[in-house]
Amino acid sequence: MIHNIFNEDMLTQCLEPKFKGQHEEPVSPPTIINVEEKYEIEEVRKHQKCRREMQYLVHWKGYRDEHDQ
Numbered sequence: 001m002i003h004n005i006f007n008e009d010m011l012t013q014c015l016e017p018k019f020k021g022q023h024e025e026p027v028s029p030p031t032i033i034n035v036e037e038k039y040e041i042e043e044v045r046k047h048q049k050c051r052r053e054m055q056y057l058v059h060w061k062g063y064r065d066e067h068d069q
């Protein structure tokens with residue numbers, strides 16, 4: 001059995017980022033339309049044909065590059 005108890009001496013204080021690039025801006029929430037989440041496309045970055053279907057790499061508006069799909 002694992003207990004959710006820990007030693008307080010092992011805790012460290014949270015420090016604010018020292019450099020501008022370390023701070024992550026919060027991502028914008030999706031728009032809710034008819035109980036469905038809707039995201040806005042800012043641009044299509046790449047496309048390719050896989051078998052007989054097109055695949056797209058999309059950059060979402062209000063999101064960082066690592067959220068591209």
